[in-house]
Amino acid sequence: MSAPQDSGDVGRVTRIATRRALPGREAEYKAVVSDLFAAMATSPGFVGAELIPPPETGGEYQVVTHFAREEALAAWDASDHRERVLERLRTVGEGEPAYRRLTGLEAWFAPAVVPATMHPPRHRMALTTWLGIFPTVSLVMWLLGPLWTRLRLPFLLAVALNTALIVVLMTWVVMPRVTRWLRPFLTKPPA
Numbered sequence: 001m002s003a004p005q006d007s008g009d010v011g012r013v014t015r016i017a018t019r020r021a022l023p024g025r026e027a028e029y030k031a032v033v034s035d036l037f038a039a040m041a042t043s044p045g046f047v048g049a050e051l052i053p054p055p056e057t058g059g060e061y062q063v064v065t066h067f068a069r070e071e072a073l074a075a076w077d078a079s080d081h082r083e084r085v086l087e088r089l090r091t092v093g094e095g096e097p098a099y100r101r102l103t104g105l106e107a108w109f110a111p112a113v114v115p116a117t118m119h120p121p122r123h124r125m126a127l128t129t130w131l132g133i134f135p136t137v138s139l140v141m142w143l144l145g146p147l148w149t150r151l152r153l154p155f156l157l158a159v160a161l162n163t164a165l166i167v168v169l170m171t172w173v174v175m176p177r178v179t180r181w182l183r184p185f186l187t188k189p190p191a
Contacts, residue, residue, distance in 0.1 A: 011068065012047060012067070012069075012176070013066070013068075013073050013101065013102075015064075015065050015067075015102070016062055016099070017062070017065075018061070018100075019060060019089075019094060019095065019096075019097040020058065020059070020060050020094040020095075022093060025092045029093055030061075032085065034051075035088070036049075036085045037049045039082070039084075039085055040065065040076060040081075040082075042081070044072060044075065045075070046065075046067060046068075048065075049064060050063075051064075052064060063097070120186040128186060131178055132174045132175050133166075136166055136170060137166055140166055141162065144162060
């Protein structure tokens with residue numbers, strides 16, 4: 001399930017909840033998760049969600065949710081809608097879910113979650129990463145290289161400053177956009 005994105009992928013938060021359905025109640029579990037997604041869709045800042053079934057019977061389901069901002073996720077977490085649906089999930093699921101949050105570098109290829117068959121092929125992720133890194137590194141070196149030379153910065157300090165700037169640009173500016181633009185390439189089934 002997806003909703004229109006309200007501010008692009010910059011600042012987006014992805015959370016994955018894993019839990020097993022009670023044996024024999026898998027269909028009910030999926031129905032309640034569907035109701036959860038419908039309730040989330042009314043929450044400001046909701047971007048989308050998907051349910052990833054277990055690779056084998058009796059395994060853990062993954063509920064992957066995307067919110068535009070940390071504050072939007074926090075507002076959803078504090079809502080009465082969420083608590084009501086979670087109560088229903090407790091009747092069809094085993095125990096409490098385990099949560100994992102993706103931000104920064106690990107979220108570049110979201111929803112890159114288990115099972116591994118859901119990941120884009122490594123060669124596509126490598127090419128996408130290179131398409132982000134090459135122009136970013138080239139631009140930073142072209143713009144700042146002469147400055148570091150004029151300032152006579154030691155080599156390691158110049159490298160540390162360059163790489164710090166590149167990591168910030170890649171994480172919050174470049175890769176969210178590159179992965180959005182290349183999503184069809186990343187998600188296309190391998191030939």
